[in-house]
Amino acid sequence: MKAVTWTGINQLSVEDVPEPQILNDHDVILKVRRTTTCGSDLHLLSGYIPFMRAGDVIGHEFMGEVVEVGKAVRERKVGDRVVVASFVSCGNCWYCRQEMYSLCDNSNPNPGITEGLWGQSIGGCIGYSHAVGGYAGSHAEYVRVPYADVGSFVVPDGVSDDRALFASDAASTAFTGVDLGGVRPGDTVAVWGAGGVGQLAARISAIVGAAQVFVVDRLPERLEQARTHAGAETIDYTTTDVAAELRERTGGRGPDVCIEAVGMEAHAPGAHGVYDQVKQQLRLQTDRPTAVREAVMACRKGGSVFTLGVFASMVDKFPLGAIMNKGLTLRGAQVHGPRYIPRLLELMERDELVTEHLATHVMPLSEAPRGYELFKEKQDGCVRAVFTP
Ligand SMILES: NC(=O)c1ccc[n+]([C@@H]2O[C@H](COP(=O)([O-])OP(=O)(O)OC[C@H]3O[C@@H](n4cnc5c(N)ncnc54)[C@H](O)[C@@H]3O)[C@@H](O)[C@H]2O)c1
Ligand SMILES: [Zn+2]
Ligand SMILES: [Zn+2]
Structure with a gap:
């Protein structure tokens, strides 16, 4: 065959x-x-x-x-x-x-x-x-x-x-993130990545009752699909400070649940991106956790961050202090x-x-x-x- x-x-x-x-x-x-x-x-x-x-x-x-x-x-x-x-x-x-x-x-x-x-x-x-x-x-x-x-x-x-x-x-992964990430009726959810997984995480968040759903990406055709098929508000991360924009659009508080659907090959403009790419290629870290870092920084105090994106092993410059001090829950799952x-x-x-x-x-x-x-x-x-x- x-x-x-x-x-x-x-x-x-x-x-x-x-x-x-x-x-x-x-x-x-x-x-x-x-x-x-x-x-x-x-x-x-x-x-x-x-x-x-x-x-x-x-x-x-x-x-x-x-x-x-x-x-x-x-x-x-x-x-x-x-x-x-x-x-x-x-x-x-x-x-x-x-x-x-x-x-x-x-x-x-x-x-x-x-x-x-x-x-x-x-x-x-x-x-x-x-x-x-x-x-x-x-x-x-x-x-x-x-x-x-x-x-x-x-x-x-x-x-x-x-x-x-x-x-x-794709859809069962999205549901895993929405469910185990703890999305509840009335919540504000932000999703990083407008691929199949991210778009469906946005749609399923709305189905389980999220009041406001954001999708973050840079690809216009994918963001357009997220607006049309998931009813999401969208943010192009190449044109704005995502965490500041999310705070701005959520009355200063930030999303209750942040779902990362980007993974180990995240794209990052600027010096941080080059740093991550070089370290990954030299095998000094296995993954580029750009979107997880951003989600941790953007999440409201006491909220939860869920990594659906696939990661292999070790990363560098991870904001552990934000997780501890802001009282965040960080989870992931296959x-x-x-x-x-x-x-x-x-x-x-x-x-x-x-x-x-x-x-x-x-x-x-x-x-x-x-x-x-x-x-x-x-x-x-x-x-x-x-x-x-
Ligand atoms: N946990 C699981 O069981 C499971 C199952 C399926 C897929 N995945 C993972 O989920 C991730 C997404 O899968 P997919 O099929 O949607 O992939 P995809 O490649 O189609 O989509 C990834 C999206 O992330 C965007 N992106 C890249 N860098 C970004 C950044 N810094 N901020 C915001 N968006 C960024 C890309 O533009 C792209 O649209 C992958 O890592 C995949 O391995 C996990
Ligand atoms: Zn898959
Ligand atoms: Zn078994």
């Missing part, structure tokens, strides 16, 4: 690879109908998450049709149209029972790498390097879905493939997909959550390298490239 493989830093190729097999009785095999780029893939592509091997199939946000079912699978049958959670969860360990699915104790067969980095390993993720399981990704004609009863969800008839696709990872996907599908069915506009570039799998180029360079207004194998 055809699949998109990582072949080296900033190199992708479309190759013939063996079709996936059922390896465990809880697996299903899915014929992929839609699979999309995610900001997280860019960190693999750029080599900042250095646990890829040449030939690994990438892709973790997808939906499709079940074509083969393992003997122990109870809830799925051949022909089901399903959306799949990006992280793999067993459903049975202590973490899964607390609905902290991306922290599953059983789904990462290579725990050593993340134990070394973070003290404990996290769960596995489809198509996301050997640090989180080495599972073959979804940018392929077929993909193996482990623990399919836990991680796959039948898409209601009224929800299109193009809409359901984003429940897999997506707990199965906790939110059923609710997202209901919202999608009622047209309360629409996602199709994110799919700015739809193309066959054979054109994936071009799709990634557009997505990475933010060319031609690309928000997400979607592949139709």
Whole structure:
């Protein structure tokens, strides 16, 4: 079958690879109908998450049709149209029972790498390097879905493939940040990053009752989408002091909840940006935490800052004093997909959550390298490239 493989830093190729097999009785095999780029893939592509091997199939946000079912699978049958959670969860360990699915104790067969980095390993993720399981990704004609009863969800008839696709990872990530970040009715929320994740975090904040929602980015077409589809107020960080502007627009107090959806390759104009970039390239820090720093400084006293953006390990010049003295709560998480996907599908069915506009570039799998180029360079207004194998 055809699949998109990582072949080296900033190199992708479309190759013939063996079709996936059922390896465990809880697996299903899915014929992929839609699979999309995610900001997280860019960190693999750029080599900042250095646990890829040449030939690994990438892709973790997808939906499709079940074509083969393992003997122990109870809830799925051949022909089901399903959306799949990006992280793999067993459903049975202590973490899964607390609905902290991306922290599953059983789904990462290579725990050593993340134990070394973070003290404990996290769960596995489809198509996301050997640090989180080495599972073959979804940018392929077929993909193996482990623990399919836990991680796959039948898409209601009224929800299109193009809409359901984003429940897999972008929307469930956004919901994770809104929920665990503690957004409450009446709150003011500010979101950094107007990619798929940030835009949906803004929209879901409004759905759960936030009274005022801001989105911060520099790309006009993305800010326009945040205004149109999330009803957000927008701020271009290249033209203003974001923290001052947020205070100005919130009666001097600042946002109650700040959600960072930018990650380790944040863009920063000026000297700070050069400093971070040089330190990251010399491997003196693994991440560029520009947007997290700004969120910490902008957040109201006693508020909460949530990092949805992916970070690998260590950063420099982090405003710990602001966290302590302003009484902030700082949290982060990888997506707990199965906790939110059923609710997202209901919202999608009622047209309360629409996602199709994110799919700015739809193309066959054979054109994936071009799709990634557009997505990475933010060319031609690309928000997400979607592949139709
Ligand atoms: N926690 C999770 O489980 C999870 C899941 C999916 C994605 N992610 C992460 O979320 C982040 C966003 O994902 P995405 O798919 O939306 O990516 P994306 O690349 O499409 O969007 C990132 C956006 O951030 C903007 N940006 C860059 N620097 C900024 C700054 N200093 N201030 C404000 N905005 C800035 C960019 O212009 C871009 O629009 C990535 O780091 C990704 O790895 C995490
Ligand atoms: Zn993702
Ligand atoms: Zn588990």
